[in-house]
Amino acid sequence: MILLIGPGAVGTVLATHLAAAKRLPLKLYVRERSLAAMQAVSELRVDRPGKTPPLQAARPGLTTQLDLHGVRYLFLCVKYPDLDALLLQLPPVPADCTLVSTLNGIAPLRLIRERLPRARIVPMTVMFNGQLLSPLHARITTKAQVLIGSDDDTLLGAFEGSGLQTQRADGDSAVWGKLLINLANAVCAITHTTFRDLLSNDDLRAIYVRVLDEAVGLLDVAGVPYQLHVPLPYPWYRQFILHGGPLPWWVAKIKNGLRDGAYPSMVADVEQGRRTEVDQLNGEVLRLAQAQNMAAPVNAGIVEQVHRMERGAQPPSFLTPKELRLRLGG
Numbered sequence: 001m002i003l004l005i006g007p008g009a010v011g012t013v014l015a016t017h018l019a020a021a022k023r024l025p026l027k028l029y030v031r032e033r034s035l036a037a038m039q040a041v042s043e044l045r046v047d048r049p050g051k052t053p054p055l056q057a058a059r060p061g062l063t064t065q066l067d068l069h070g071v072r073y074l075f076l077c078v079k080y081p082d083l084d085a086l087l088l089q090l091p092p093v094p095a096d097c098t099l100v101s102t103l104n105g106i107a108p109l110r111l112i113r114e115r116l117p118r119a120r121i122v123p124m125t126v127m128f129n130g131q132l133l134s135p136l137h138a139r140i141t142t143k144a145q146v147l148i149g150s151d152d153d154t155l156l157g158a159f160e161g162s163g164l165q166t167q168r169a170d171g172d173s174a175v176w177g178k179l180l181i182n183l184a185n186a187v188c189a190i191t192h193t194t195f196r197d198l199l200s201n202d203d204l205r206a207i208y209v210r211v212l213d214e215a216v217g218l219l220d221v222a223g224v225p226y227q228l229h230v231p232l233p234y235p236w237y238r239q240f241i242l243h244g245g246p247l248p249w250w251v252a253k254i255k256n257g258l259r260d261g262a263y264p265s266m267v268a269d270v271e272q273g274r275r276t277e278v279d280q281l282n283g284e285v286l287r288l289a290q291a292q293n294m295a296a297p298v299n300a301g302i303v304e305q306v307h308r309m310e311r312g313a314q315p316p317s318f319l320t321p322k323e324l325r326l327r328l329g330g
């Protein structure tokens with residue numbers, strides 16, 4: 001059985017596909033306060049982009065008891081700030097139960113491994129963008145796809161026939177690959193720019209490539225594998241971003257279903273004075289550097305600037321792409 005914890009945006013998308021695939025029995029663990037609203041719904045639903053009809057499936061059973069008896073896969077679909085409390089709440093994890101973490105980044109995996117050193121943990125990199133519209137009703141704006149860091153065929157096949165594409169990844173490599181892509185978020189947040197700007201403006205492209213060069217260099221030194229989400233080796237990818245003219249944006253638009261005005265959520269976080277995820281993104285590059293006794297001045301500059309904006313006056317004063325490029329040393 002699969003027990004899925006936290007049917008919010010991502011949890012609802014995964015649960016709907018799992019329920020539609022009908023490969024493994026599924027149960028949803030919800031908090032007491034959300035139970036009544038979810039019981040009132042008879043179907044799971046995911047609205048999909050373009051003309052693709054919504055995916056609907058009968059609502060699986062709900063539980064407010066964290067009972068892991070008979071649970072083969074435990075899907076963790078909560079946000080990072082809720083993770084520690086959830087892990088403390090978990091009963092002992094049976095030896096034949098695999099924890100599947102859908103949380104972005106390396107920090108959640110580190111925390112789960114610290115708290116549950118004997119458990120089998122599989123990272124699932126979520127490649128779609130999901131929003132929750134109402135209880136157990138979500139929307140995706142991009143292709144339904146996940147990368148699973150395991151060769152467990154039962155898990156890889158659990159979504160078969162549902163329309164959600166699964167791809168095998170090597171351990172944490174896809175998590176690092178996604179983290180590399182997400183290093184762009186802070187660049188956009190500091191300059192209040194969109195994905196389109198990032199991949200079209202020469203200053204932003206140069207900054208992003210410097211951020212990536214530093215991160216990839218450190219991963220190579222540390223011997224940490226990463227899987228880029230484009231079928232190109234990194235040296236080619238960086239050339240493509242720098243010198244690909246309008247192509248990088250067009251590829252992102254077609255491959256990831258990004259729209260012209262789309263921006264990373266960190267832009268809104270900074271704009272609205274909320275705490276950002278910069279420590280779990282560019283901050284991970286600093287952590288890598290520290291472990292190697294090396295410096296990461298570009299990512300350190302990015303983290304420092306985002307922190308300054310988080311603490312600073314509202315509305316924040318954004319930098320122009322040129323200003324940021326100069327501040328990071330050309």
Ligand SMILES: NC(=O)c1ccc[n+]([C@@H]2O[C@H](COP(=O)([O-])OP(=O)(O)OC[C@H]3O[C@@H](n4cnc5c(N)ncnc54)[C@H](OP(=O)(O)O)[C@@H]3O)[C@@H](O)[C@H]2O)c1
Nearest residue numbers: 006007008009010077078079080082086103104126129130
């Ligand atoms: N959204 C995306 O497009 C996307 C893409 C890639 C990766 N991710 C990753 O997916 C994870 C989930 O993101 P999301 O956007 O789905 O967040 P979300 O919509 O806020 O969903 C999180 C769900 O977890 C529930 N929850 C939190 N603590 C719980 C607990 N102790 N027991 C039971 N349920 C609990 C929340 O319930 P309440 O509503 O009651 O608080 C909420 O329903 C994040 O870590 C994120 O990094 C998201």
